[in-house]
Amino acid sequence: MGLWDVDKIEYVGRTKGPQEGLAFHYYDADRVVAGKKMKDWLRFGVAWWHTFNQELVDPFGTGTAHRPYYKYSDPMDQALAKVDYAFELFTKLGVEYFCFHDRDIAPEGDTLRETNANLDKVVDKIEENMKATGVKLLWNTSSLFTNPRFVSGAATSPFADIYAYAAGQLKKSLEIGKRLGAENYVFWGGREGYENLWNTEMKRETDHIAKFFHMCADYAKEIGFDAQFLIEPKPKEPTLHQYDFDAATAIEFLRSHDLTDVFKLNLEGNHANLAGHTYQHEIRVARENGFLGSLDANQGDKLIGWDMDEFPTDLYETVAVMWEVLQAGSIGPHGGLNFDAKPRRTSFYAEDLFRSHVAGMDSYAAGLLVADKMNRDGFIQDLMAERYSSYDSGIGATIENGTATLASLEEYAIDKPQSELIAATKSDHLESVKATINNYIVDALAEA
Amino acid sequence: MGLWDVDKIEYVGRTKGPQEGLAFHYYDADRVVAGKKMKDWLRFGVAWWHTFNQELVDPFGTGTAHRPYYKYSDPMDQALAKVDYAFELFTKLGVEYFCFHDRDIAPEGDTLRETNANLDKVVDKIEENMKATGVKLLWNTSSLFTNPRFVSGAATSPFADIYAYAAGQLKKSLEIGKRLGAENYVFWGGREGYENLWNTEMKRETDHIAKFFHMCADYAKEIGFDAQFLIEPKPKEPTLHQYDFDAATAIEFLRSHDLTDVFKLNLEGNHANLAGHTYQHEIRVARENGFLGSLDANQGDKLIGWDMDEFPTDLYETVAVMWEVLQAGSIGPHGGLNFDAKPRRTSFYAEDLFRSHVAGMDSYAAGLLVADKMNRDGFIQDLMAERYSSYDSGIGATIENGTATLASLEEYAIDKPQSELIAATKSDHLESVKATINNYIVDALAEA
């Protein structure tokens, strides 16, 4: 069977009954939906950190994960062995992309130079495997948050030596991205924020990180690395307050620091919830403002206040996400659905890595099928068109075409009685809309 | 068409396509599922306060609701007219139960005596309509929270006159319950709690309300009113902290005040969320402790911190609720699914009252169908049986049968190596379980 004791995952449709966990019920990679193959809409990616490095620890417990490569005790041996395990897993799942932090794939040395040397050895092996399998790098990134030197930030550290180190680390990471043909490059500022405002010069820190991003953009240009740069917002955790709180905050930062040409956003479902938003909201904000870059597909529990990074199985959420993607035409210019997700700590067998990816892939494939059916029927489009129709002509058109003034609108409205105003205000029948979405889920998936 | 400009709602199955909002897709009242008619599993009830009195106000806006009986301006005229509207709505929806607070159905007078006189007139008319239609009273209750006299509580008011008034009000309410054959009687203590601990004698207040409940039980016995008494927990809102915080807290109160013979619980989905729980959790706690009484079927938004009382449309939640009900055999001894729910403020046409009940009824009917399919397959039962099998014999059996001691267990375990202990610990494959539930939803509803 290879390194993993699991067969290649096959699409079986609905023939094997509801309880089959090691086959695709909805994800049929080459099936054409809305003009593209499913795999081209979804562009699934595996996250190296969770899938290969996550031992399933939590703040009150050590790792529970069973992983076959734990037999390698030397860090470099294990790092190199994982490459083989990784590409076999990609292939068996039929996932065509992966993502990693620099620190995921090779151990640190005492200096950046030594660390970079370790990195190069693993990157060599990854490059070979990419060629051999055709699996591509959706994005890479740099861990500027794990090591204690980053305790108070990297590009927002109050300590210039740390900033300098982070810059050097980033330089290498961009070079690796270039070498491996990364389609995007992600910045998640887990420590870029504050623990306490009383000791924080917020503006100075955000100016520092803006300069950092400009240096990165300059260097990428210099070396001809044309990946799409992406910021990944998160409101808090580990930091009490992170500067990239949510999509709107990140866009504000990009606008006020002349970075809109270079950056788009990588949006994560669980981060949306921690910021008080739905995942659909964050994607809508990014999409409508031209900042949709890529997606970290996972889910949280809205009754829980920390980042759970669960594999996504909530069909309401996958339908909403894929609806937004259908409207956008794609997940950003080069985006994909990276499973920034880990099995639950109680789901710790090696086999559960496959089970959980299958659950996530199927859930997103289902979301695509449902969104496509709603789209073909024009259900949402019709509802919207009718709801906003008063702006298509008459007084509404003067508002949209810029000829209206307060005075012209006052004149229009000043003698309208309350009854006429109330009559102009329509019910949205929201409960029927929600029931209709339920019906679409059943109908689209029953016919899948 | 009658008083409401809506036809009787019919079951059409899946023939009218996903967008039909004024017909049942899943709720087929007389269809037998798991040995009982759907209507007997579900026992739907309409909540008078939301459906007939709720003007769709919120803290920042006045009412938006369009209701045909707003043409009656005299309070008693309107109260009496509503009875006709109510019973036509029940009949057109095919709902066989309703619920009300004393203050929902008739206006207050200046004294309790005058108020009671108003009540009697409306109760007369309700009684006639019940006889004529066969619609029954799931439960009644008393509003001990709206009037300013209850600002600091009723049975926990620091002011004895208010307590006395509440007792008098309750007496009348029990008499009405008896007269109308209420199957349950509900106590929701919206003001029974505290705004601030610094001025609150908590124990004294909870002792007061325990005495109040005992008086109520005594009086019910005296007049031969044998309805099941129910406490409805809610953690807060309007009060900063309500004493009946959640199911466990309410059960603790009942146990410590000798009230377990008299009371069970009426559980609401949105209240569960406000207390940090899922609806399924609250029902499970009540069910396994013998306190499941009835259900206030609604849903909240877990990102929102107040009580939204939305009509329930989340199939994950309705499946979980109906699973618990299937295991219990019924919703308590006399319980039902009362829609303690209002249309959204933007869904304000009279017709939306029908649309929203249809959405709610269909969602719960769907939940029943899915839970039943899982139950027939033994999916959860098998999973549980295997998971806990180590308690069925051997050392596990000594734990359950009470023969184990710390010493006997120490002896069993003291020389087991870590590898054996880890081998005894099994993965729960949680992601596959969740994906399987998705599959059951689609399969059960596609074949519905």
Add this chain to the structure above:
Amino acid sequence: MGLWDVDKIEYVGRTKGPQEGLAFHYYDADRVVAGKKMKDWLRFGVAWWHTFNQELVDPFGTGTAHRPYYKYSDPMDQALAKVDYAFELFTKLGVEYFCFHDRDIAPEGDTLRETNANLDKVVDKIEENMKATGVKLLWNTSSLFTNPRFVSGAATSPFADIYAYAAGQLKKSLEIGKRLGAENYVFWGGREGYENLWNTEMKRETDHIAKFFHMCADYAKEIGFDAQFLIEPKPKEPTLHQYDFDAATAIEFLRSHDLTDVFKLNLEGNHANLAGHTYQHEIRVARENGFLGSLDANQGDKLIGWDMDEFPTDLYETVAVMWEVLQAGSIGPHGGLNFDAKPRRTSFYAEDLFRSHVAGMDSYAAGLLVADKMNRDGFIQDLMAERYSSYDSGIGATIENGTATLASLEEYAIDKPQSELIAATKSDHLESVKATINNYIVDALAEA
């Protein structure tokens, strides 16, 4: 005693003991602190809506407030009488500013024209009282959220007639602001957001409201009304999601719609909490970005998910707010501390309006005294200067002066061992910082 049965509130310092609730312990209007009179730092304002119109209702209860002018039953009579009560309250409290919505001060007619006529009568009387007392208008605003016509928004309503009506209403409101010499003009978009994304064209709606703001700015210029325009962010409630979620989101909107010249922000403590932020955070974001406009001084309860609008008494929060104000030099160009706050529903006597303002004014005066003492000692400044000192020269200076590149920083860092990097990273002794702030509170107020 006048209309209110309360004497003028006097400053007594600490002579009357801790339990005196109807005298100022810390607020001494003309005392000079940090170069300005207390009253000029604080510029307290009374909010007409809460203080005179709030009946202390909540979603489960009717009003509890006792107010002397409830004896006036005709709406216009009551509206006119309230003007006298208002100005006597301002004077007895020694508050020099007030704020109102158009709908606070006069009842609506059936048409905007009739409504405006009502408004004019009350504005006449307000203007007289302003002249007589010297009390000034901190800001006025327009209620585009209470009436059911605004159920789905005003400037983001899907219904063009409602937009037009809102524009007409705003025109009148700006004219009143001009006439009464309002120093600011506030826009709070309580309904400008969405209830559900599935029926919302978010971008179209936000474009509509941007046009609306431009029309308002044009008209203000046309009539020579030079008040500072302010947006007041709030994340939700009444709307599920409000577009002006928080300070950063509002600034992003202003930047992307060419409105930064015209608008600053009015920030509220309770709204900050509902968005997941501290009040200090929101003020810092606005201050450092040049958008600090004015403050709605109130507080929330962070365990509660709705807007409580409590009078502010938390000294930790008032110290933090006044610290930010001291650093800014003032609360925006024309800002003040408007008590967007109501007594608790249990604190319902007329006298409690005075008690609660006194509590709020004293708490902010105390905050100013503590912040000033910390400022004079240079406590925070020293801590910051040391913390960021590595950017003042050497490699840090190259980062700040723009000469650094990834390559130059890599060269600096590449051979630094981990030990040196850790040594460059300093502890922030955060627990001592918090204990020191406690000490400053005691010391500053003991010597007050």
Add this chain to the structure above:
Amino acid sequence: MGLWDVDKIEYVGRTKGPQEGLAFHYYDADRVVAGKKMKDWLRFGVAWWHTFNQELVDPFGTGTAHRPYYKYSDPMDQALAKVDYAFELFTKLGVEYFCFHDRDIAPEGDTLRETNANLDKVVDKIEENMKATGVKLLWNTSSLFTNPRFVSGAATSPFADIYAYAAGQLKKSLEIGKRLGAENYVFWGGREGYENLWNTEMKRETDHIAKFFHMCADYAKEIGFDAQFLIEPKPKEPTLHQYDFDAATAIEFLRSHDLTDVFKLNLEGNHANLAGHTYQHEIRVARENGFLGSLDANQGDKLIGWDMDEFPTDLYETVAVMWEVLQAGSIGPHGGLNFDAKPRRTSFYAEDLFRSHVAGMDSYAAGLLVADKMNRDGFIQDLMAERYSSYDSGIGATIENGTATLASLEEYAIDKPQSELIAATKSDHLESVKATINNYIVDALAEA
């Protein structure tokens, strides 16, 4: 200076100014307050796990802590060395109690027998140090949550072997408690709960743990270990839902499983917040029901959804806690204030262990001083007495003495007009109450 590069911490009162972080400003151990020495009211304890073992990791970063004993690389060597460091720290802080989990003090072996042998060696050394210094064991406990074998619980594990192992582990832990004279024994069920209800037999699991507690009580009796047993509630984290959700839930469990004679509660501030409560609420619930056992003194951030275990510095909270303790007469029969708290990850010097304990001790000492002043003045007592006075005679007395019935109360109330009822309802002047507490804080600490 000894092992730690810090001098013994002295009480300096307010002479060293607000910025001194390494001296007590309020904690004067032998000063008599309310009839007892401060140290006897407060009974401070140091938590071994946080103070000596916590490396200041978080879910996204490795340890930042600088600790002098990290020079010992062998686990047993380090464990033994820490004992010396611990007792010097206790002595220099003047803390007379400590607390530990079995796994805090010695490394695990491969079997329980080997682990117990490791434990014994360290316990020998601890015992010697206790004798030499007079420092006592406030409580010990057992870690049934860190090791992967406990992933799905210990006494609620679905796997009987794990239950047996936990029982054996607990037996040893009780023996150690007996040997070291622990005054209490704590059970925190970090894994006793569920990750998902779909695979959980909740009642079976809670019955299992109840049996476990009975076995523990039996064994303690058998060996003559008479410590007070304590359950420590927490609602979630690491587990999605923990069975001991809050004080009320834990009391309900104790009542329904015949464990009230054996157990009281150990309450933690941060856990209270995670359950949606204030710390004062949880203590009040325990106190008034006779279950106040001991306190884990720490604080959370109410805007943060995970357990921060911050050192307590919020004076509002320490005042409220010490008020409850003053009313109770002591913190339970043998309780103390255990600092279940860690310095922030950014506060990582060895010295910060001292700074953070000083901040916490001073904050609780300040809380005691303020609560005592309010108590001596009778401020709260008077307010309560007046508020509830209507129950002291007349109709109120009939309610409290059990002679009232619904009928007798109806008769009393039935003809009372609304005006009389409203007159019987008094304002609580809540804003003045809060301002008064502010005044007490300043006055009590200024005269300290």
